[in-house]
Amino acid sequence: MLIASLPKSKSKELRAGKTDPTHPIWLLPRNSRSPRRPGPELRPNRASSPRDRRSSMDQTQRRILDQPLSIPTAQPKKKRTSVISFFSKVSWKLKLQKQEPLKNVFFNLAERAWDPRVKKRHMAMRSLGTMACETPDKVRKYKMIVLDLLVRGLYDPVSSEVIHESLETLTVILGKIQGKGLGSFFVDITLRTRTLLDDENDSLRYSAFVLFGQLAAFAGQKWKRFFTRQVKQTQDSLLTHLQDRNPQVAKACKTTFQACSPYLRQRKDYSFQSEEDQRNPKLCRQLSHYHPELLQFFYANKIL
Incomplete structure (x- = not known):
């Protein structure tokens, strides 16, 4: 053994505990190797202690939290409900009607209106x-609530966007219910709608002409006299x-003109008048100059 091979004086000092741990006897020869466990070499490092690692992670998280988020400057501080999330919420309510009745959804929309x-x-x-578009049958069931909200949107005093959206939605709903049960x-x-035909906004004029042409198809006998005066x-x-x-807009106006043509017919109460007298001279003159094809359409259908 190593102790046995040492001189007697050294061995006595070692047994007596007088030898310093840094004594040369503790140094291994250069050509000798100590057995190592497989794995990466671990170097003594103060930062690798668990406490230091936790403090380093805390500092990193603190720096991340202190950095400003990349939010556009135009976004307000308050949380704003996006259009996509709002629609997804509505669709979710429609699919899960057992949890929340559809009538409650309409009431929520009424509050938003x-x-x-x-x-x-x-x-x-x-x-x-x-x-x-998603549930036309349910809309028919609650059509009076829906129509009340949309008419309120038509008369919005501030936003042309709300008015435009109401026009387009009314066009869709009237097509779904075929103009039945509109009442007053x-x-x-x-x-x-008639007042919006001359609006300065192109989108409003276009949607107004489309809706007015649709109303011409759904007037029926009940509102025929009223709609004739409006036309x-x-x-x-x-x-x-x-x-x-x-x-x-010009194309939509032309289509609406054809839809309203039955309401432009002259009454045949005065049979003694000539054919020229029964015609509307102003209308015929303008149509013959700008749109002769419309004039031919009116003549073929005996409107003028």
Whole structure:
């Protein structure tokens, strides 16, 4: 053994505990190797202690939290409900009607329609259109609530976006219910739509002409006399916007003109008048100059 091979004086000091741990006897020869366990070499490092590692992680997390988030400057500090999340919430409610009845969804939309913020009212009108496309049968069941909200949107005093969304949603819903059971809402919708035919906003004019043409198809016998008066009062607007600066509006106006043509027929109460007297000279003159094909259409259908 190593102790036995040492001199007697050294061995006595070692047994007596007088030898310092740094004595050369403790140093292994250079050519000798100590057995090592497999794995990476571990170096004594103060930072590798568990306490130091935790403090380092805490500092890293603190630096990350202290950094400002990359949020656009235009976003407000308050949480804003996005359009996508709002629609997904509505769709979720429609699919899970057992948890929340659909009638409650309409009541929630009614609250949003009264909201003082324009964005909330705009999303409420759009959500009604989405629901009309997804569940038309349910919309028919609650059509009076829906129509009341949309008519309220038509008369929005501030936002043209809310009015435009109401026009488009009404066009969708009237197509779904085929104009049945409108009641007095037919009068409200017609009067408001007619005033929007001359609006400066191209989108509003386009949607108004589309909806007005649809109302012409759904007037029926109940509202025929009323709608005839409205069409005659709108005749100048129809003639003017046949030459609208926006080609899409002009096209919609032309289609609406054809849909309203039955209401432009002259009464045959005065059979003693000549054919020329029974015709509307102003209408014939303008149509012959700008749209002769429409004039031929009116002649073929004995409208003029």
